[in-house]
Amino acid sequence: MNVPLFDMTRQYEAMREEILNTLDNIFKSGKVILGPNVKSLEEELAEYTNTKYAIGVANGSDALFLAVKALNIGKGDYVITTPYTFFATASCITRNGARPIFVDVEEKYYNMDLDKVEEILKNHPEKDRIKAIIPVHLFGKTLNLDKLHYLKEKYGIYIIEDGAQSIGSKWNNKNGFSVGDLSITSFFPTKNLGGYGDGGMVFTNNESLANRVRKLRIHGAAKKYYHDEVGFNSRLDEVQAAILRIKLKHLDEYIEKRINIAKNYDEFFKKYELTKVIDYPEVFEDKSHVYHQYVITLKTGNRDELRKFLTEKEIGTSIYYPKGLHQQKCFEYLGYKEGDFPITEKATKTTLALPIFPELTIEEQEFIVKSIKNFFNI
Incomplete structure (x- = not known):
């Protein structure tokens, strides 16, 4: 018996006709960049996660990078995160010029140990330069959102929830992404909600942060060819958005x-x-x-x-x-x-x-x- 770690083909067979018809309509429309499917997916996922704003980007790694950037975290700043995670959780910090502080994980589920995080927030010699925490809901297991909210309120620190692996997860009936100033997910094909290529999403309840991420994903331009800052090219593809909308229903x-x-x-x-x-x-x-x-x-x-x-x-x-x-x-x-x-x-x-x-x-x-x-x- 051949058993793959992950198999996309079985799922595809169940929705093949709907996907092909949807793609045909996209190609006939000629709207393939930031089209109606991206906008609709953003609205549907904001509703699904109970957040006010969702911004589609090119991949989960960009989502993390743009979230850090939107909070103006950079040179001279520190960000606490876990060493037991995918590389992008830490590279999003260093690519913005900041410095990661690693904290060990808990036994069994390997989520970041929030008690150890609090020790750092209390005792680190440069604690005033710690601007944010990036916790990871690893393998789909939701981190303790109550404790995370407590740290956010007590220490006045930004939270970026890395939910690349945890779309749809909850903690005591609270949705994941409910604590983060910004939160992210990934649509890499193996994810629970995965596309047929790369994709990512940034979530927030803060309108100004949402607007900042929207600008950053299109070269820092709120209006085409008018650039408020130097941004990036990180747009969720219309084709992937359409496929994700089909899968989101399931x-x-x-x-x-x-x-x-x-x-x-x-x-x-x-x-x-x-x-x-x-x-x-x-x-x-x-x-x-x-x-x-x-x-x-x-x-x-x-x-x-x-x-x-x-x-x-x-x-x-x-x-x-x-x-x-x-x-x-x-x-x-x-x-x-x-x-x-x-x-x-x-x-x-x-x-x-x-x-x-x-x-x-x-x-x-x-x-x-x-x-x-x-x-x-x-």
């Missing part, structure tokens, strides 16, 4: 299917007595986890051997992430060393993402878990 259904897949994994891990060798995500029915990735943690030190074994069985897996950002060569100048973030460093050596996408069958899941059982010879 997003809650996709999330429910991912939750059910997590539940199936849970039952199979118990059935095949694997709980003594691996930890796995708890099943959350309340959308506090939308399972963009399903990441297990090995209690033993043979993650790479397991991955090789599963590859030989034609089961797709991935490692998110093989190095903490503090260990990346380009960030050596920050002065961090091995051992500074022990939970992150442990996660880079012990975690493995298993296949998850809405169309994954229960038979495929059982094959995956039985293969893991065979590897451990349990």
Whole structure:
């Protein structure tokens, strides 16, 4: 049985006719840049996330960069974030001339430890230069929004929620993106709401910030050829917007299917007595986890051997992430060393993402878990 880590083709078959008809209408209209589908998607996603403004941009990395830029964060400023995340979460800080301060993550779900964030906000020798926090709702698990709101209010600090992996997630019935001065998501094809190419979105409840991001995405021009500042070329493609509008109608259904897949994994891990060798995500029915990735943690030190074994069985897996950002060569100048973030460093050596996408069958899941059982010879 060949089980990919992610498969776009099954989903496409279910909506192929609608997508092709929609694309044909776009091409016949000739409106392919910032057209009506981009505007409609922005409105629909603002409503879906319960935010006032949504601004489509070229990709999630640009969304982060533009969010930092819109807050006028730059040289001499610090921004707190996590070292256990995709590169863009930190590069958006350094590309704006600011300096990241990394904070270790919590056990099990690997979201940024907000207690450690507060310690930095209280005790950092240059705490007055810390302008923002960029928390990540990692793998689709919502970070504690109540605690995040408390930090924002107590310390008067900007929040940029990195929801690249968490569209549709909640915390105690609060939508993700409800705390951030700005928040972002990504429409990379593997995401829960993914296009057939790159795309991203910036969310905010602040009209002036929304207007700033809109200008920045088109070379700093509020009006064509009249540039208030030097901006960038970062526009969400009309074709991608149209495809995303089709998929958005099914997003809650996709999330429910991912939750059910997590539940199936849970039952199979118990059935095949694997709980003594691996930890796995708890099943959350309340959308506090939308399972963009399903990441297990090995209690033993043979993650790479397991991955090789599963590859030989034609089961797709991935490692998110093989190095903490503090260990990346380009960030050596920050002065961090091995051992500074022990939970992150442990996660880079012990975690493995298993296949998850809405169309994954229960038979495929059982094959995956039985293969893991065979590897451990349990």
